[in-house]
Amino acid sequence: MHLRKTDGVVLHRTDFKESDLIITLYTADLGKVSGIAKGAKRSKRRFVNNLQPFSYIRIVYSEGRGGLIRLDEADMIQPFFRISEDISKVLYGSYFLEMVKEMTGEKESNLQLFELLVTFLSLLNDSPLREEYPRIFELRFLDLLGYRPRLTECSICNQILPPDNDAWFSYRHGGAVCKRCQVNARGAIAISGETLRAMERALGMDLAEAEEIRFTPLVLAEGKDIFPRFVQYQLGKGLKSLRVMEAVQGA
Ligand SMILES: [Zn+2]
Incomplete structure (x- = not known):
C-alpha cells in the first residue's frame, strides 16, 4: 500500500456505516476528492476532531476503491475555529465550501483555487466580517x-463599453x-x-x-x-x- 501526503480543506462529512466517515476535501494535489476514514467515529486517536468542515489538514492517504481515497491520518494545520463562533461567518464560509464542492470536478487539481479557498477561510477566521x-x-x-x-466590452457585440457608463449584466x-x-x-x-x-x-x-x-x-x-x-x-x-x-x- 503506497502512502501519500497532501494538504486539504474539509468541505463536507457524512456518517458511513457504524463507525466510519466519508469526508470530501479540496486538496492541493488532487483537487476535490472524497475519502473514507475507517473507524473515525470510534477511535479518536488517529483523527481527533480534525475532520470537521472548515478544518485545514494534512492527510496521509492511499488510493482506495471506487474513486475514494483511504484516509490513514489527519493532522491539523489550521482549524479556523473562529469561523464557527460567529453565525454570519459560518454562513459565508459554508457558501464558499458549497461552491467548491458543487462546482469543481473530482480529482481535477487547481492550486490557485486551493489557495483562494485557504485565503478566504483565513480572512473569515482572522478578521472582522x-x-x-x-x-x-x-x-x-x-x-x-x-x-x-466580460466587463470592459459588450458580451454580445464586443464593442468597448464607455468607461464609467452604466450598462446591463446578462447571465x-x-x-x-x-x-x-x-x-x-x-x-x-x-x-x-x-x-x-x-x-x-x-x-x-x-x-x-x-x-x-x-x-x-x-x-x-x-x-x-x-x-x-x-x-x-x-x-x-x-x-x-x-x-x-x-x-x-x-x-
Ligand atoms: Zn453590444
Missing part, C-alpha cells in the same frame, strides 16, 4: 473555473452588455459603471490585498444582487447555503 469577501470570492472563483465575466451572455444589445439580452439587469470597475479591480488585484479592498454601498448592493445569481446560473441549480443565508438575513 466584510461584505466584500463573498463578492471577491465569487468573482475569483468563477474566473478560475473559466467563467470570468446568459456571461457579462456586461451595451445599451444597444440589451434589448436582445432577455433578463439582463442594470449594473452601474462603478460596480463594473470594482469587479475589474477585484479580479485583477493580488489576493493579499483582499483584506484592504472596500466597495461603496452601491457596489455592495448590486454585487449582492447579481453575483450569487451568476454563480447559480453557471452551476445550473440553487445553492443550499444561499437559501439558508437568505432565510437568516431576512428573519
